[in-house]
Amino acid sequence: MIEIPGTQDAHAFRRFIIERCGEDTGACIQCGKCSAGCPVAPDMDYMPNQVMELIRLNQRERLLTAHSFWFCASCQTCTIRCPHAIDIALVMNTLRKLTLEGGYAPAEKRMPLFNRIFLDSIRKHGRVYELGMVSRFNLASGQPFKDALLGAAMMARRKIALLPHRIRHLDDIKSIFAKYKKYM
Amino acid sequence: MQIGYFPGCSLTSTAREYDATVRQVVQNCGFELVEIDDWNCCGASPADAVSQELVLALSAKNLAKAQRQGLTSILSPCPACHSHLLQAQQGLAETSPHRRRILELIHEASVPAVTLRHLVDFLYRDVGIDKLKATVVKPLTGMTLASYYGCLTRLKAIDMEDRENPAMLDEIIAALGATAVDWPHKTECCGAGLAITSTQTVLRLAGDILAGARSAGAQALVAVCPLCQANLDMRQAELDRKRPCPFNLPVIYLSQLILIAQGKSFNEAGFDKHLISPRSIFQQ
Numbered sequence: 425m426i427e428i429p430g431t432q433d434a435h436a437f438r439r440f441i442i443e444r445c446g447e448d449t450g451a452c453i454q455c456g457k458c459s460a461g462c463p464v465a466p467d468m469d470y471m472p473n474q475v476m477e478l479i480r481l482n483q484r485e486r487l488l489t490a491h492s493f494w495f496c497a498s499c500q501t502c503t504i505r506c507p508h509a510i511d512i513a514l515v516m517n518t519l520r521k522l523t524l525e526g527g528y529a530p531a532e533k534r535m536p537l538f539n540r541i542f543l544d545s546i547r548k549h550g551r552v553y554e555l556g557m558v559s560r561f562n563l564a565s566g567q568p569f570k571d572a573l574l575g576a577a578m579m580a581r582r583k584i585a586l587l588p589h590r591i592r593h594l595d596d597i598k599s600i601f602a603k604y605k606k607y608m
Numbered sequence: 609m610q611i612g613y614f615p616g617c618s619l620t621s622t623a624r625e626y627d628a629t630v631r632q633v634v635q636n637c638g639f640e641l642v643e644i645d646d647w648n649c650c651g652a653s654p655a656d657a658v659s660q661e662l663v664l665a666l667s668a669k670n671l672a673k674a675q676r677q678g679l680t681s682i683l684s685p686c687p688a689c690h691s692h693l694l695q696a697q698q699g700l701a702e703t704s705p706h707r708r709r710i711l712e713l714i715h716e717a718s719v720p721a722v723t724l725r726h727l728v729d730f731l732y733r734d735v736g737i738d739k740l741k742a743t744v745v746k747p748l749t750g751m752t753l754a755s756y757y758g759c760l761t762r763l764k765a766i767d768m769e770d771r772e773n774p775a776m777l778d779e780i781i782a783a784l785g786a787t788a789v790d791w792p793h794k795t796e797c798c799g800a801g802l803a804i805t806s807t808q809t810v811l812r813l814a815g816d817i818l819a820g821a822r823s824a825g826a827q828a829l830v831a832v833c834p835l836c837q838a839n840l841d842m843r844q845a846e847l848d849r850k851r852p853c854p855f856n857l858p859v860i861y862l863s864q865l866i867l868i869a870q871g872k873s874f875n876e877a878g879f880d881k882h883l884i885s886p887r888s889i890f891q892q
Contacts, residue, residue, distance in 0.1 A: 463797045467809050495806065498653050499759035499797030504771055520657045534805040539654035546655070546666075550648045552617040561804055571807075574842055578622070583881045585621040592646045600665050600713050604658060 425527040430484025445518040452476040458502035468492040494532035550591030612679030613641040616689035623834030625878025629863035650692040665713040667696035681723035687760035745871040747785025754826035758836040759797035784869040791824035800835035828858040858886035
């Protein structure tokens with residue numbers, strides 16, 4: 425677990441974000457273009473422009489317990505449109521990482537659970553085994569029959585691989601993952 | 609001419625028909641595809657959400673595998689895989705702060721840069737509109753289609769001249785003899801990354817995109833991403849339950865469309881994998 429600055433001085437959290445991803449949210453002019461174009465803004469408690477401002481205002485606790493960035497689809501629309509060239513999608517992704525690294529309970533459970541199961545599939549096979557991954561996620565999130573009809577329609581069309589494909593040099597992948605296991 | 613091939617996980621499963629038709633189209637355009645031997649997953653957004661170095665290392669591993677086969681260019685039909693290869697290549701640059709760590713993780717001394725292409729810019733830049741046109745034997749005259757770029761093709765990787773209103777795919781569709789409609793949702797995100805974790809979000813986004821294509825008079829959407837295609841094709845049944853009339857909008861891969869224009873029959877283009885069949889469009 426890492427210590428995330430945010431109380432020591434008024435700029436601590438903003439500076440930490442700069443250190444972690446190189447993006448200075450202090451450059452934000454609150455024009456709102458990011459939030460206007462964000463496809464998932466309706467699902468967020470803090471929209472992208474508000475996230476920029478909350479970082480500037482040193483609101484570490486409020487942000488790292490927010491739902492907002494878990495809904496970010498990483499579509500890059502905000503980043504492409506920002507008139508001050510802030511990579512907003514990168515900041516959103518950085519907040520996801522800091523939540524886990526700082527030992528905060530993520531406000532959304534499903535996204536980090538999905539990420540962990542997805543990565544586990546890569547670590548075990550070298551590639552994603554979609555059927556196994558989705559079944560495991562549905563079970564773990566307490567909705568075993570979610571999309572069952574869709575799954576049946578896909579199987580009838582042989583649209584989804586029934587068995588995993590394991591790559592030959594799986595050791596290479598396992599050795600990369602060994603360094604990151606604590607977040608999975 | 610030879611070009612390396614990174615299909616990515618989706619193309620071995622839910623997007624098999626994309627894989628099969630891309631292989632044929634590339635060959636018909638005079639290129640030989642050489643698949644990266646024993647390639648691994650690019651890590652997709654979950655790896656990115658855990659660690660930047662993890663996601664960079666996974667794709668850097670694939671670049672190293674391509675290097676061993678002597679490949680100097682790589683085509684990836686999935687925009688997410690493509691953008692990860694590109695980010696890994698940037699991370700491996702001499703000036704990148706990530707270079708040393710990535711090389712350490714993948715146990716390599718160096719990985720040389722290669723040309724990275726997605727299907728759209730491969731067709732546009734390496735094949736060229738004129739040469740593509742020359743391969744058309746059955747022009748798709750009278751067909752009206754919505755060019756759906758999705759969100760990730762806008763990344764600098766594909767170097768669209770206008771990222772808000774791109775034209776490459778529209779020009780390719782026109783070269784096949786069909787009409788690409790002017791519509792507002794060309795680059796809107798379909799939310800596929802949230803398909804499993806927040807299905808309600810995805811239904812809203814997919815519904816907006818499909819309604820946009822319908823109101824612009826399109827008979828079908830043309831997709832260039834395995835996640836977009838799966839999402840827009842498969843969620844229609846669920847969306848239709850709350851609509852007075854069904855969307856019934858087929859979502860066709862660009863490679864399937866080209867293959868038909870290059871003379872293949874409907875049954876040879878892999879449409880049996882689709883939930884919304886485009887049969888009626890091709891029979892008109």
